[in-house]
Amino acid sequence: MSTPPPMAVAPAxxxxxxxxxxxxxxxxxxxxxxxxxxxxxxxGIAVAGLVGxxxxxxxPEARGRPLAYVAELEALWVAxxxxxxxxxxxxxxxxxxxxxxxxxxVAALTPVALxxxxxxxxxxxxxxxxxxxxxxxxxxxxxxxxxxAAGPLVAxxxxxxxxxxxxxRLTGAAxxxxxxxxxxxxxxxxxxxxxxxxxxxxxxxxVVFLAAVGVAVGDRVVALRAESVSRAIRC
Numbered sequence: 432m433s434t435p436p437p438m439a440v441a442p443a444x445x446x447x448x449x450x451x452x453x454x455x456x457x458x459x460x461x462x463x464x465x466x467x468x469x470x471x472x473x474x475g476i477a478v479a480g481l482v483g484x485x486x487x488x489x490x491p492e493a494r495g496r497p498l499a500y501v502a503e504l505e506a507l508w509v510a511x512x513x514x515x516x517x518x519x520x521x522x523x524x525x526x527x528x529x530x531x532x533x534x535x536x537v538a539a540l541t542p543v544a545l546x547x548x549x550x551x552x553x554x555x556x557x558x559x560x561x562x563x564x565x566x567x568x569x570x571x572x573x574x575x576x577x578x579x580a581a582g583p584l585v586a587x588x589x590x591x592x593x594x595x596x597x598x599x600r601l602t603g604a605a606x607x608x609x610x611x612x613x614x615x616x617x618x619x620x621x622x623x624x625x626x627x628x629x630x631x632x633x634x635x636x637x638v639v640f641l642a643a644v645g646v647a648v649g650d651r652v653v654a655l656r657a658e659s660v661s662r663a664i665r666c
Contacts, residue, residue: 496556575622604649
């Protein structure tokens with residue numbers, strides 16, 4: 432006697448079952464997952480931070496900028512990068528991650544916050560508002576910020592891989608913005624250009640670009656695919 436084939440699960444029903452299952456599943460215990468999360472995030476941030484600090488060795492006078500200017504800017508931008516990572520990368524108490532509004536805020540407000548944090552530092556040292564930066568320096572700094580942000584972005588994507596069945600693109604955008612903030616932190620250590628135009632084009636705009644890149648990362652890496660869910664349910 433032949434066994435009847437299993438009934439197909441409608442996409443809408445499958446999505447409902449997945450969301451219900453995930454929503455009822457608490458986030459892993461802090462002791463179980465904290466070490467892994469810390470190591471992954473720290474590894475990505477270290478790629479940006481250590482390279483930037485090493486490059487600073489070649490500019491003992493902060494490349495013409497006042498050391499206090501560099502220290503204050505770095506302190507503010509590091510604080511913003513930490514907040515962006517906590518809000519945009521962490522899942523909070525739910526396996527679904529932070530609410531969509533948090534992700535939108537991280538993606539949209541991180542570059543704005545970096546710019547607003549730079550402004551009082553620049554006004555405290557008005558001489559830094561004038562330099563000889565040009566198109567070449569803007570392009571170089573965009574590429575350098577991308578390079579410094581690559582490590583954190585890979586680490587964040589690995590941490591959130593196949594974890595979001597609801598809004599993976601928003602999650603990816605938040606990951607990209609957080610990674611971009613760390614890239615800006617690392618690159619600001621070695622960049623000697625300080626004019627408003629250069630800060631916007633060379634340091635803040637790349638964070639916007641990285642948030643856009645994060646959308647693609649979310650779609651390809653962070654999204655929880657239906658076929659993976661179907662296998663998990665059948666098991």
